[in-house]
Amino acid sequence: MSGDWFFGIRGLRKQVLGTEFSGVVEAVGQDVTRYAPGDAVIGYPGAGFGAHAEYIAMPADGKLVRKPFTLGFDEAAAVPFGATTAYDFLVNKAAITSGERVLINGASGAVGTASVQIAKFLxxxxxxxxxxxxxxLVRKLGAEHVIDYNERDFAAEGQLYDVVVDTVGTAPFVRTRHALRPGGRMVMISGKTSDMILGPLKARLAGRRMINGVASESRENLETVVKLINDGFYRPVIDRTDGFDEMRLAHAHVDAGHKTGSVVVRVADAPALKLVG
Ligand SMILES: NC(=O)c1ccc[n+]([C@@H]2O[C@H](COP(=O)([O-])OP(=O)(O)OC[C@H]3O[C@@H](n4cnc5c(N)ncnc54)[C@H](OP(=O)(O)O)[C@@H]3O)[C@@H](O)[C@H]2O)c1
Known part of the structure; x- marks a missing residue:
């Protein structure tokens, strides 16, 4: 999908970007009972954007939950992106079960570090x-085996996995099929549009299954992920925290494709924080 098409051809369709945040409830509508001023929350307006701001209005029953009590605001801002994506793909869509052999390509990114921890939890x-x-880092998060992508090609080693998860787009099905057992599943979280469209058919013809598409941004997923955090099964990884004035640098670092976990941007003095990627 072209970025111009999505963000606006004649100018920005959304003036305030930002798809997830952590912060404190400033005020509530008169019928709201779920939250009160002062409550610490995390949430994701998602495609609605608007999180790169000091204030954001959200429906009380929208994609918003209480901040995990074990995390500070920086870490908490990183929860909605990586963990909900990993949870939706690994649990809801791929239904990974105990004992399965799972390979995660791009295990050090935001989605990757969450995928390692959630696969271990499963x-x-x-x-x-x-x-x-x-x-x-990835060993500490729970990985039993690590393959350095600069030294080895996971698809050329003769090892067969039940599930291969690609979070960086360097493992299309034509490559991954050599590492998938018959009946195995490929989870394509990132990849070229042509691989996303043709991959499921190619996989089916080869006796495997491809799962791709867009992660569900449901409130239920966010609630479940917060429970995993509070129970000690998942913790987001932060690459660095930048100030709002450094937003350009933060995005440049994210766009370079080599961040470790998430980059957090502090929009206002703590605790009003927003996440860029
Ligand atoms: N489908 C959906 O609904 C959905 C939802 C959310 C995100 N996404 C997509 O998921 C992708 C991942 O996002 P992210 O923020 O997690 O990415 P990221 O943090 O930028 O991940 C990149 C990580 O992968 C590593 N890496 C780079 N090249 C690699 C390679 N050839 N092999 C293995 N690892 C490599 C990098 O580490 P080094 O520095 O060591 O290279 C870096 O830590 C993005 O493309 C995003 O658009 C999709």
Whole structure:
């Protein structure tokens, strides 16, 4: 999808960007009982945008939940993007079960670090594909095996996995099929549009299954992820926190494709924080 088409051809369709946030409730409508001023929350307006601001209005029954009590505001701002994406693909769509052999390509990103932890929570045996600088991190998150993508090609080693998850778009089905057992599932979270469209058919013809598309941004997923955090099964990874004045630098760092976990942008003095990616 072209960025211009999505964000606006004659100018920005949305004046305030930002798809997820953490912060404190400033005021509530007179019929709202679920929250009160002072409550710490996280949420994602998603395609509605508007999180890169000091204030945002959200429906009380919208995609908004109480902040996990074990996290500060920086870490909490990073929850909605990586974890809800990983949860929706690994649990709801791929239905990974205990004992399955799962390979995660791009294990050090926001979605990747969440995928490693959620796959471990599900009882999978996890192989992480990451560069040498992130090998220690992904092992700490629970990966039993690590493949350095600069040194080895996971698809050329003769190992077969039940599930291969691609979060960076470097493992289209033509490559991944060599690492998938018959009947195995490929989870394409990132990839070229042509691979997204043709992949499911190619996979079916080869006796495998491809799962792709867009992660559901439901409030229920966010609530479940917060429970995983409060129970100690998941913790977001933060690459760095930038000030609002450094938004351009923050985006440039994200766009370079080598961040570790999430980059958080502090819009106002703590605790009003927003996330860029
Ligand atoms: N389908 C959906 O609904 C959905 C939802 C959310 C996100 N997404 C997509 O998911 C993707 C991941 O987002 P993200 O924020 O998690 O990405 P990210 O944080 O930018 O992930 C990049 C990570 O992958 C590593 N990496 C780079 N090249 C690699 C390679 N060739 N092999 C293995 N690892 C490599 C990088 O580490 P090094 O520095 O070590 O290279 C970096 O840590 C994005 O494309 C995003 O658009 C899709």
């Amino acid at each position: 009882g999978a045996e996890v192989t992480a594909v990451a560069s040498a600088k992130n090998a220690g």
